[in-house]
Amino acid sequence: MNLYSIYLKSSTQHPTPTMKQIIILFGPPGAGKGTQSELLSDKMGLYNFETSKILEKNFREAENLPENSEERFVKIDGEKFDILNEKENWKNGKLCSPPYVAYIVINEIKKLSKEENNLILSGSPRTIYEVEKIAPVLEELYGKENIKIILIEIKPEETIFRNSHRKICELMRHSILFNDETENLTICPLDGSKLVKREGLDDPETIKVRLKEYTERTYPIFDYFEKNGFKIEKVNGEQPIADVFKDILNFVK
Numbered sequence: 001m002n003l004y005s006i007y008l009k010s011s012t013q014h015p016t017p018t019m020k021q022i023i024i025l026f027g028p029p030g031a032g033k034g035t036q037s038e039l040l041s042d043k044m045g046l047y048n049f050e051t052s053k054i055l056e057k058n059f060r061e062a063e064n065l066p067e068n069s070e071e072r073f074v075k076i077d078g079e080k081f082d083i084l085n086e087k088e089n090w091k092n093g094k095l096c097s098p099p100y101v102a103y104i105v106i107n108e109i110k111k112l113s114k115e116e117n118n119l120i121l122s123g124s125p126r127t128i129y130e131v132e133k134i135a136p137v138l139e140e141l142y143g144k145e146n147i148k149i150i151l152i153e154i155k156p157e158e159t160i161f162r163n164s165h166r167k168i169c170e171l172m173r174h175s176i177l178f179n180d181e182t183e184n185l186t187i188c189p190l191d192g193s194k195l196v197k198r199e200g201l202d203d204p205e206t207i208k209v210r211l212k213e214y215t216e217r218t219y220p221i222f223d224y225f226e227k228n229g230f231k232i233e234k235v236n237g238e239q240p241i242a243d244v245f246k247d248i249l250n251f252v253k
Helices: 003-010 033-044 051-064 083-091 097-113 128-142 156-164 205-220 219-225 241-252
Strands: 022-026 047-050 072-076 079-082 119-122 147-151 167-169 234-237
Touching: 033 047, 033 119, 033 241, 047 051, 047 097, 051 083, 051 097, 051 119, 072 156, 079 083, 083 241, 097 128, 128 147, 128 219, 147 205, 156 167, 156 205, 219 234, 234 241
Parallel strands: 022 119, 022 147, 047 119, 147 234
Antiparallel strands: 072 079
């Protein structure tokens, strides 16, 4: 079963959440966090909160601002962060500054909570600083008992292969994993837009930097979760997409 088949099958159901719920998906680059977030969002009626898409939106908006525009900068605890400098870090495979990311994520989460959205988080938090800032906000707004954490595991060589072969669509930024069925696709089966590669970000050398950043800066946050009483479910991400999806559903339901 390919991604399109899973999407069509799941999109026939649109349940409305009756209780507060947060699902946080972790995993190295290429683990399938974005794909699983889309499927879970549609299946369970949760808001798909993708930090990478929020960052990309901010980067695009900053590119159109005058060089000395104050809107290009975000001031956090007395320190100014240049959004375009953050973009350069992102393009080179490095993580954006944790205070900048935490600031954006927390503001967005508070807004979505007021609108009574339940969330799937994909890509945040990524550092100890971020988890120490973001997790207490999630607990306050949704309750620790309603936060489910899933780690999608794949080997480093699988990370490099998947990302270097991956395409995304221009319109909705869907990620299309590489396999025999998708190898020659040029149009996204979900929205009909052109499929492209993320220039620079998914180059093999950049992927190695991203993997190093994940290992050294993101993986340690699981110590925080364990020490603070959060349960972490590990899922084999090298299974077919449908099987990964099934394992995640079994845990969150």
